[in-house]
Amino acid sequence: GENVEQHPSTLSVQEGDSAVIKCTYSDSASNYFPWYKQELGKRPQLIIDIRSNVGEKKDQRIAVTLNKTAKHFSLHITETQPEDSAVYFCAATTSGSARQLTFGSGTQLTVLP
Amino acid sequence: DAGVIQSPRHEVTEMGQEVTLRCKPISGHNSLFWYRQTMMRGLELLIYFNNNVPIDDSGMPEDRFSAKMPNASFSTLKIQPSEPRDSAVYFCASSRQGVGNEQFFGPGTRLTVL
Numbered sequence: 001g002e003n004v005e006q007h008p009s010t011l012s013v014q015e016g017d018s019a020v021i022k023c024t025y026s027d028s029a030s031n032y033f034p035w036y037k038q039e040l041g042k043r044p045q046l047i048i049d050i051r052s053n054v055g056e057k058k059d060q061r062i063a064v065t066l067n068k069t070a071k072h073f074s075l076h077i078t079e080t081q082p083e084d085s086a087v088y089f090c091a092a093t094t095s096g097s098a099r100q101l102t103f104g105s106g107t108q109l110t111v112l113p
Numbered sequence: 114d115a116g117v118i119q120s121p122r123h124e125v126t127e128m129g130q131e132v133t134l135r136c137k138p139i140s141g142h143n144s145l146f147w148y149r150q151t152m153m154r155g156l157e158l159l160i161y162f163n164n165n166v167p168i169d170d171s172g173m174p175e176d177r178f179s180a181k182m183p184n185a186s187f188s189t190l191k192i193q194p195s196e197p198r199d200s201a202v203y204f205c206a207s208s209r210q211g212v213g214n215e216q217f218f219g220p221g222t223r224l225t226v227l
Contacts, residue, residue: 034215043204043218044156089156100146100169101216103156 002027004092006104013080014112021107023090024072032093033073034101035064039086047088048075080111117219119205125225131193134222137186138207146216147180147190148204156204162188163210195226 003026013019025033034049050057050064050073057064061080066073077084087108091101118137126132138145146161160170165182173180177196182188192199202223206216 043220045218046215049215100158100161102158105155 002030002092002102004090004102004104006090006107008107009105010108010110012110012112015080015082017080019075019077019080019084019109019111021075021088021090021109022072023074023092023104024070025092025102026071027092028068028071030092033064033066034091035075036089036091036103037086038089038106044089077109080109082111082113085109085111117205117207117217119203119219119222121222122220123223123225125227126195127227128196129194130226131191132195132199132224132226134190134203134205134224136188136190136205136219138188138205139217140186142207142209142217143185144208144210144214144216145182145188146206146208147188148206148218149201150204150221151201159190192224195224197226200224200226 004023006023011019031052035047036044037047038044048059048062048064050066052068055066061078063076087106089106090104093101117139120135143164147159148156149159150156157172159172160180161168162182165185178192180190202221204221205219208214208216
């Protein structure tokens with residue numbers, strides 16, 4: 001089955017700086033890669049996603065890049081703000097009939113004011 | 114739309130008791146997922162349904178866990194008997210069937226087994 005590894009597990013940045021979270025996946029047939037943000041005590045919520053036919057996608061301060069050859073994808077947050085502090089999860093969709101998401105282990109991002 | 118609804122939001126029970134968690138997916142969504150979240154193991158998929166049919170239950174930890182989806186608007190996750198190591202937050206999520214459709218998570222049920 002699919003295996004998703006996520007790094008780093010914790011990340012602290014100064015307000016205004018950029019943050020980068022990286023994930024690798026094992027199943028070369030995976031074709032959909034969402035990122036979820038989970039604030040303390042809340043549910044995970046989708047913030048951005050990318051399909052395997054695209055190399056990069058951007059939404060305001062958030063961008064995701066995908067390298068299919070290397071089987072890794074990354075989340076980039078620019079001009080970080082304190083409200084960006086949360087746990088971020090990457091995920092990959094398995095191929096075949098199953099189609100469920102396999103999540104990474106999460107990154108605790110702390111934006112220091 | 115009210116989003117995915119889960120009940121109860123918090124459950125405290127004693128070891129050996131039966132626990133039933135409930136989920137109402139978003140209307141029109143035909144895929145439903147049950148996840149368990151702990152500090153040690155992160156976010157784990159337990160089971161998921163397409164059109165009320167269980168597709169993959171390989172994540173269900175053991176026979177003490179069972180899940181049903183009797184109709185398109187209701188699902189249950191049952192633990193019998195419960196054990197302290199079952200303590201976790203259990204999330205239900207729903208989506209339209211197919212790759213690339215966003216999974217919407219419910220607020221979760223925080224289960225504590227004493």
